[in-house]
Amino acid sequence: MKRLSILLSFLIITFLINAQSIKSDGSLVKFKVSNMKWKTVEGMFTGMDGKVIFDAQNLSDANFDVSINPATVNTENEKRDNHLRNEDFFHVDKYPKIGFKSTSIIKTAxxxxxxxxxxxxxITKPVEINFTYSNNSLVGKLLVNRLDYEIGTDTGTFMVGDEIELEILCKLL
Known part of the structure; x- marks a missing residue:
């Protein structure tokens, strides 16, 4: 029993040492979406938080559990931002977090x-995020279809593109 207690203590301490907190200022998710088929709307979300365990030498223990606050949406147009926050789009009162939890991290070419x-x-869907790691920052790219998450489906938002380009910048402490 004593050995089990020591082993569990070691595992908890190892987890806590390897878990890296997200530096909220400077961490963000940028997005681009077509509007009216010929314009592009760009914006960002801030308020990222969560835990990251990432060691390039030990990817089997790597893990991401991060989220952003959709109420922080900023397209530099207050009227549009307020519309994005309401039930037509993100419905931030009902869904206050957008989250990603990894199941595995692998090295690519x-x-x-x-x-x-x-x-x-x-709504939860499987995704793959390609990312780089340098200077204690993770930079990832992802393409999502807003209709897969039922965002903007009830309002006749035909002028808004379905595909959203995301760029994730996660700075670690």
């Missing part, structure tokens, strides 16, 4: 890939 589940608007 040029960088890394996080495989996991993205939860947005109460």
């Amino acid at each position: 040029k960088a890394y890939k996080a495989i996991g589940n993205l939860t947005m608007h109460g």
